[in-house]
Amino acid sequence: MYVAVKGGERAILNSYRLLAEARRGDPALAELSVAQIREQLRLAVDRVMNEGSVCDPDLAALALKQSRGDSLEAIFLLRAYRATLPRLGYTEPLDTAAMTLWRRVSATFKDLPGGQLLGPTFDYTQRLLDFSLEAAGEQPDAAPEAAVDSAAVARVVDLLNEEGLIEAERPRDGDPAPGDLTCEPLSFPAERALRLQNLARGDEGFLLAMGYSTQRGYAHSHPFAGEIRYGIAPVELVPEELGFPVCIGEIELTECQMINQFAGSKLEPPRFTRGYGLVFGHAERKAMAMALVDRALRAEELGERVESPAQMQEFVLSHSDALEAAGFVQHLKLPHYVDFQAELELVRQMRAEKVA
């Protein structure tokens, strides 16, 4: 006997309760606080802030707690919250040369003004599981103070700039203010400012794979990690009623300047070009992948042939958003029985004709 699928509402409410129970886990164990997540799972928090497009570690940590540690779900929560926030204004461009640095490395020069500063990095840890962390009560020794005088450590690209060896990135005369991807839909071809906005909130795994593909023969661009810097930068805003910039706080940032070979064209002499990555918090992998993809997407502008996926704007920019991708892939869970019924009838008909 056919029983209609009734009681959907009660099933949904019950799923909420089961979810809450699963989130809490064993109630005999202490509950995680949002502050603990913010402090001890900071890199997860940073990823949620980046792809969630909100620089707020507390909200990102709350989202991670609510989502049981699922990054994409946490990003979703933050984005949906973000959509309800009023837009108060746009900040002045950040001056990353004025960052207070916690880490700064360049792969292109052995030494340079300001020096190399490893900072808190996994890079040279030997990846051995540290069983001492199993026991609670870790009290790390006080870390040494950074010896860098970070007051204005020139960016590596600026050092190259003096010789004219690398393209200067100055806004052209009459360069319009950049659009805002979160208010206006992207249209193609998209200008670089909008592309970078898209990449900054793009899925880290997707960008990593796209960037990786450029290193394996799909749009090779001879990259060098010119500089990676991580630290804090002041944020300034010009309130309308004041008319001059006011510092409204500081944010943690990771910046990557990728330097790429460029053989020159009929119009331009050989010089280095750039790919750029900038993200909230400490997210080097993302910043580097972003810089590789940014450079690949500049193919058309630099007169290179567009033949690989990483160079194709529509391919990259239309598929980079984790929310869009996760939503559409998972919508296959929704009922499709009407469409399936229509296909079923067609296949039956065609099979019947074949047999006849």
Add this chain to the structure above:
Amino acid sequence: MSALIAVAAEARAARIAPARESHYNFAYLDERSKRMIRRAILKAVAIPGYQVPFGSREMPLPYGWGTGGIQVTASIIGARDVLKVIDQGADDTVNAVNIRRFFQRTTGVATTERTAEATLVQTRHRIPETPLRAGQIIVYQVPVPEPLQRLEPREAETRRMHALAEYGLMHVKLYEDIARLGRISSTYDYPVMVNGRYLMAPSPIPKFDNPKMHMNPALQLFGAGREKRIYAVPPHTRVESLGFEDHPFERQKWSSACALCGSGESFLDEVVTDDRGGRMFVCSDTDYCTRRREAPA
């Protein structure tokens, strides 16, 4: 404070029909976003079948689950509207329940399962069997607004094709279907021409529903959140399903009638009743089926 607690207790007690949440604006979206979406809707109505790009917002439901339809509904719904939400023709499938609950929570408007009583119908994959009338609005959830996307994935190209009304690619695809399979193989999301000008994706409704769009007295709005497009078919507009003189558009037919209400004119779902090949066919439109069974014989 005690008033707040009382409200919360009341909300808990009335879980099935929650009162409007006061933490969010009416219908969730802020008024500026709604205005932006309404402008896109007006443009869409003015150019039937044309896909208007709009600044789609992140909604608290996932992309691909109806965010476009939800944004359109949120922008036009008023306190006195009566809302019906269906998925696969049914009011009680979990996704329809969830979206209806979302609007109950954020607007507090009355909801109904009766097509005739609704002022606003949000739908996924079906058009109700009960004919719509003037003054009603039907909002379709659209996953892929671009009918040419499967033939040409580059949007810069498809926009150009629409601008030039250059739809040869689609006709060739339909012709190839006939040459290979003896028929046009699209059974849902079957392409239509709107007002003799724009090729349009009717959303994944079965082609059975396509003729209902033609000269419909209700306003038909289409929202695609992930793809950031809105389009419309104004009341009394021509909507023609593509076909050829010797291979015209054909509507699906069933050899059986609904096992519950006996209708021989509705779209039927096939229900598996046992593991020995037992099947029965019932109306996909649950409201239509219920009304027919309730009606005095």
